[in-house]
Amino acid sequence: MVPASANVRRHFLSWERPLLPQAVSWLVAGWEGGHPLDLSRTLVIVPTRQSGRRLREALAIFAATKNQAAFPPRVLTPDTLISLSLGSDVASRSDALLAWIEVFLTIELPAFREVFPIDPPARNFAWACGVAHSFIRLQATLAEGGLTFAEVPFNAGDTFVEAARWVQLGALERLYERHLAEHGLKAPQAARIEAARGSAALAGIERIVLCATPDPLPLALQYLSAQAASLPVEILVFAPAAEGIGFDDWGRPRSEYWSQREIELPDFKKRVHLCAHPAAQAEQVAVLAGAYPNPPDVLGVGVADPEVLPLLTTALRRREVPSFNPEGRSRRQESLFRLLKVLVDLVREPTFAVVQLLALCPDFLALLCARLGNKFSVAKWLAELDELRARHLPGDLAAARHHARDESVIAGLAIVEELRGQLLARDFATSAAAALRLLFADRRLDLAEGTDAQLVEAASAWNEVVRECAAAGAHFPRLTTAEWWEFALRLYAGGFATEEKPLRALELQGWLELLWEDAPHLAIAGMNDGRVPESVSGDAYLPEALRTRLGLKNNEARFARDGYILQAVVSCRPRTDCLFGKTSTAGEPLRPSRLLLRCRDEALPDQVAFLFRAAPLVQPNFPWRRAWKLQPRSVPPPQRIRVTALRDYLQCPFRFYLRHVLRMESVKPGKTELDAMDFGTLCHSALEQIGKQPALRDCTDPVWLREVLVNEFDRAVRGRFGTRLTLPLVVQGESARQRLAKAAEIQARERAAGWIIEAVETPFEIEIGGMIVRGKIDRIERHGETGARRVLDYKTSDKASTPAAAHFNRPRRGETPAEWARFEMDGRLRVWTDLQLPLYLHALSLKSNDVMTGGYFNLPKAAGETGIALWEDYSPGLKTAALRCAEGVCTAIRAGEFWPPNETLNPEYDEFAALFHHGVAASIAKVAE
């Protein structure tokens, strides 16, 4: 393609030693020490940033052998070489994206049906932004080969079926360029193509060395070609001269040669390792690294499959081998990004969930701390917010502020509001800066502190993005502030922070870096096809065939490049181990790299059988084992309990201990609706009114009663949740209203039948077995004619139940009930499960001698089952048994007996389920005394 002039010379560096020392010797030839090693007039082009770094390091080491230091050469990658000569009028990334967005939002889509065969579902900013990103990628790929959209049809040959589409793409590209030109900007892709043609002299440079770069950008070669007119261009090829025919004039491996050449991998079956999955590969490499006293001295690690990388980092850390990813750390992994993400959410919609996310964010907590002074407590603030959520279920910030009572919550939420105000106050750049200054104003960052230094560095990267957006915003004012936030965050998230390598850290390098690795032992993980060689398929615009036609990098070229790299890497060191996986983490089958099959034909069947065998296991299956048993604190039992707690004890004494003695109570972070308890309380408070107002007490009109009940309910709801209800509350309110309406009918009927409410919400306290048991009776009634009395308890559980069914049962599977807890009924063994009504009746019997019945007023979800269920056959025998049981429970509690636990509880309804594994008793170390 690009003709090389006589000024371009190839030099071969053999495989007897690794590349790096040889490249250094070549560059420093003639320097004897005594003065600085000055290479500042040489321009060296290397394949990647990381290889440049290695080269500079090697030069420093070399200079140090003569007690000197180096003025390094100018080291560039092919890509930065081009950027070097770009003018200042080139559009930024943001400009380019926004220009495209402008195009997509303003054109007549039907005029571009070849590109947009159908209208998108919604032609909005998000869609345009998505398309813009993919177009920019496409432009960049084409620009590598020096092409624009418009040029594709002319370069694709005669029988090009896609011409019409590319003509339209070309037209779109012109519109895009026009948008940029309107603001005096040049399209970056076109500018790069133009820059590559330029041959302006490079100031201060006397020679150019293209150093072991097997895959340079074609555009860069074009540039070098131009430079070769005035400067010597030396091409260093890392291969023995005998392999010369395998490379073109620029030192690129030739496809024809490398697609046929056998790749010699000595000791194949010992050096190529099949692993089940990425974690197994990571484990293998980590074990290997762990076998060296100081791994980086000996071992180089290449990771060709990005899926292995994080797993390897983790596996190494487990073995205390520090590692380092020269690619840098994604901005997404940094605290500033986490903060910005919450801010973007807050800009988009200040839901209470977002407020809570922000509330947890340490940067925000620091602000609260600074604003609210010493008395501010993180734990209290968070707990109060949870409480606020649990009690009032606010949908958004405004609702939360409306309900806030706690001082620090009021103040904190006001600061959230202030922050949101800042975020939206003015144009994006100004408000972004203002909001962040608000957050950080009172912070003092210690540069010696890793996390603070990281933040300072991240902040400057963010500033860069904001500045770019601000500049672009001047040209393309279409976006709303919220859209700007998302746009900027997306740009920022794509960036990487360069980190310094920690001491003794093992570098985890990408495949293309390996040519430059000089470790004697190299392990390469992820040698799977598609990764090495990388193959691209199914590209929506540039299928393989078109790439070939256009002279862009295709799969064949990648195969040649990677085949060459593998051969060079293996040949120049004592040992290289290749690992490949059988499946991905998600279980996708993987295949070994085709490079591993580039053997002599005779060897192929054997090699195939070896590579495609079943994967070995990493480790045997370990049987389940308990790491420890839980040791609950020992706390003295309470003196007073509620009646309802007795039921808990009967259900499970151990869980009673957890709930009522240790007072363990969970917070439901995702609570968005009423729980059973809230629901019951609200219904109760409505029903209570019937008993409180004399007029209602005697009312037999279901319509009126219903109205009152529903109004009371609504009032209670408003009092607790405000007037703006969230959707679940509306739905639940409906449900409650239905139930209350049905209850009104029953009430009217019962009143008509003579039952009059005597008292509601009657509290009592009695002493049983040395304990004070207290409770509150929902309602006591007397019959107007017969004088009979009865006690009713409201039940809002989903299913209606009868008192007998709720109070006792057969023994549970495997249960040996305490003597006091059981009784016989009709010759069958029964166990108490609740004592509520017996104790109500007992408490009342202490005050009066009237005969009383107990019962439930059921308000279940099936409206048809609403009604009163009386415990008609509550006999004196039962009463005696019940009191004996109550006595037993109280005595046991006082004696600190909370064992054995109930093993049969359905974990779905057991709030303590997370504590237990393979049995409750088995999970606990000792019973509290």
Next chain:
Amino acid sequence: MNALHHEMILASAGSGKTYALTNRFVALLARGAQPERIVALTFTRKAAGEFFDEILTKLATAAREPGYAQKLAAEIGHLDLGPADFLRMLRALVSGMHRLRLGTLDGFFARIVRSFPMELGLAGEFELLEEHAARLERQRVLRRIFADALELSAAQREFVEAFKRATFGTEEKRLGPRLEAFLDDYQDVYLTAPGAEQWGESARIWPDGCAWRFVEGSTPDGIAALRTALSGAALNDGQRARWEVFLNALADWAPGVPLPSASVDYILKNALDVWLGICAGRAEMVVERRKFIVEGEVAAALRRVITQMVGSELQRHLATTQGIHSVLRSYEMVYHERVRRAGKLTFSDVQRLLVPGGQVPLLAQDSGGAEAEESRLTIDYRLDGGIDHWLFDEFQDTSYGQWLVLRNLVDEALQDASGARSFFCVGDVKQAIYTWRQGDHRLFREIFNHYNGAMAGKIIERHLVDSFRSGPALIEMVNAVFGNQTVLKTMFPGEASEMWAREWRRHVSAVPQRTGQAALLHAPNEMERWILVSELLKELRPLERGLSCAVLVQTNEIARDLAEFLRKDGAMPAVAESDLHVCIDNPLGAAVLALLQAAAHPGDTLAWEQVQMTPLRVVLLAEGIGAPETLSERVLGQIHTNGFEWVVEFWLRKLEAGLGGDDAFSRERSGQMVRAAAEFDETGSNDVSEFGEFMERYVVRDVETPTAVRVMTVHKSKGLGFDVVLLPDLEGKKLAQARDGLAVHKNADRSVDWVLELPPKLFWRQDEVLARHMEVAEAETCYEKLALLYVAMTRAKRAMYVITQAVGSSKSQNYPRLLGNALGFETKKIQVGRIAPEGTWSSGDPEWHEEVKTAPARSEDPLIARIPPLEPRLIQIPRTGHPIRRPTSETKGFVRGGHLFGVDGSAGVDFGSAVHALLATVEWDDGMAAFTLARGKGSSMNDAALAEALACLTAPELAIVWNRPINAMSEVWRERAFEVVLDGTWISGVFDRVIVVHDTSGKVVRASVFDFKTDHVEDETDIWNARVRHSVQIATYCRVVSVLTGLALDAIEGKMVLTGPCRVVSMRSASG
């Protein structure tokens, strides 16, 4: 060369389905087909991997062994081929492996979408949501829906109404769980049939009118009329009382809720039993065990009441069904807007997106009409150009939706007249156990009939019945059960048994020499069944004999419990091959999750107290954490800076330190949890609750292992074979139980005709339409159940022991009964080695296992071999890889937070580098410098920076920076890079400005290092701070200059130049 046929292979279990498939692939290669023009699709990723491995192994073996090559050549009908030819094919295949189109259906579809985003209305790239990500999105959408508290919009009003209708009669107190249940159960149906007209529309369900006229006249009137009519009827006391209870209770009944009393149920049931008679005006109805003649007025009144009851109940369910539809639609609208349109699609979205004809407008607001249609055809056209051959695996599991996507493409291949293209599928309709996942085994026959109807012999059908897996004893049992048409017909009258009979072929064992045993054994209850499993295993000792062994059960829960039982009580290695919830199934995980919960929710005393019960308590104390306050500060800070993976690992590591040295299990779990947390970090969420949910749901599939008894569900065992199989979990009720939930009635083309939330059976059994629908649905279930049993009973190679409870008096039409009917009920002792449990049937050799030599344990060889380190003699040090130090990063001291973010986003950095760049252009102050500076730069220059640079250049105090030293030779280094090794550390940096002074002989005598600082300083304190900040950096510069020039350190002066106030600050005293 023989002609290439389109083929359809019905391969019974173990008959070499994969073998046939790989042979086909090889045959295509032999005919010269280009590998990349063959599409071969499987259902699972695993099958896809195995398929490819097997093709390669086959070719490799044929290339090496002439005998094998000959056999293969014969099998594929290319007798002329020899090892060299197979080698050539092998080479071609591996060289083009990256171009192959061999994978799962899902993967194939996703690739199409990736290649044609614009044609499908996508904005370029899309993200495929794996299951956990999809669940997360659903949660977010629900939360979004739940957070709205503005005046209810019309849509929300509608939602509330719809929800009320959808849940009528059950006043739900919780919206969230119910809505999730709706989505779990009905979302698929909704997405297949989004049209409101398909949901609960009576005209569609009963096109000829419904026999139960909906609510005509009032029910009380009807009751009154019936009461009057009955008063004159001849009834005994008991009967009259019964009627009375019925009439009274009926008044309380409303449609949609359970019947109010047993009497209502009783009368309704008995009346419907003789419904035709009642309608005809005379019937004998049983009431209180005696006949009661219903006729005349009573008949008319009863008919009216019951018609009204049934009618109103149906009406109610129609309304509920419509309600469900509206609820789903409301949810879908939000989901659509927020998830799909944002380019996040699930696998099933991808498939729906590709269905031509846009039956379901997945992305477009409405289906987009002709343009969309045409655009979709373009895709087919382009795809078709690249594909010649189609191969399908497990074709019985293909869903109709998948078929719709493929239909046109496959049709092209089938209609191609040139004979150069082909269609091939294998499957076994007897193993169709995935109908609940939309697998549609009837497609097999329909496609065959479709093409062969048009042209006989178009597709060739072959049945493979030779089992290469099971020995004769096993096959005998399989034939006895599944070939007994009489038994099947009596138990499954109608379509189920007919379908089975059509596809059934008598099985033959292709390994007649393989000894073994098949038996049906009895045990009285679940525990005894499990004990028998354990006893059999102890007798057979399969693992010691090197035999693989599986116990197949019906649910994952049973698998888990039974494996636990075998390990504990049987003391044998057993693993449950179900999904393991590795983050919560052990104390470590529970403790760490509680820790995070307690940190994010300090009010959660449960979590806090739980943490305190674990060894974490001591760990926390050692870290200085004794109260929720410190815990929150610490852990939230950790999450914020490092992400969840780091945090989880941090605490787990601390806990691991206290674990028993031999506790490999907990350590393994710890590693798995860290990996889970890393996966969560990938989602980019930093929400602690989302993290908790994620971890709770996170599962790891237990790895397969040959050294344990594998306990798994029958579903999971599909496609696998084991030497010994035990089936102890075949109890259950009726086989014909259709799935609960919505009745979805489909047309012949599988489009949904109507959807109805079914009322209780009582209400539909006398309705012609519904009863017919249910009959078909039940036949479908029966067939699937039969298929499931077939799969279970065809997994064994040598021995199979089926253990059921004796049928006894139970009337259940279940598996035990089916087996009894087929194999007999007569109990006897069945010999299995030295034990003799009760049973009814046995074939083969009870001593079979004695012949199998005990094999050495295979524990070692499948484990991965570690890579040995390099021998020391090959190691030469030193090499590169030093840690790098950059002087600029050696800044110490403090920065004020407020200064991090500039007013216009421009903080110090940009400004600073502009000033630096300007100052670097100045060599010496020759009087013209300021002028050159002002003129030299382009228009885009930063004005403030220029002003500052100019000020620096002209400030008298900075003269020493710019003036060429008098009476000496000197050079200046401006913005000059250096590389050096100091104290074993590689240092890489750039000098701002260094003046090196030579004496007249050219010898270097001294040097000054100037470092420009654009720090914001206001007063002397700031200056002092800046000096502290930069002292180390400038000291390093001085040392580097010393190396470069050979000067002693005291001949080098380090100076900081503050560009703002134009001050030179000497660093000498500060650097100490």
